[in-house]
Amino acid sequence: MSLIHSLLEGLDASDRERTVGLINRSIAADLASVADGAGPTRQVDVGTRSRARRTRSTSGSGARSGR
Template sequence: MSLINSLLEGLDANDRERTVGLIKTNIAADLENVAAGAGPARQVDVGTRSRARRSGSTSGR
């Protein structure tokens, strides 16, 4: 089963048609943006990445 089919499973005909239309519209917009030279949208929040911490002694301060 494809990803799209799994997303549409359980939807009635109207919801399925609307969802497929939204997916097609978003794909078309992304392709147009890439053709115009734009890079893919960057996700800002990508998990729970922690900052690097300094370890060792703090002497000299």
């Protein structure tokens, strides 16, 4: 059973037709956007955050002394 069929299980005929229509229109819109050069849309805006950087302590508290 495909994912679509499992999602439609239990729906009456009119709800099934409406749902399949929504899915088809969404897919067609995505394909048209890609054909026009659009990239995939992101679910969330991640912004331009940079990663936290670990800095080495110069106080010597974390350094081994070699003794």
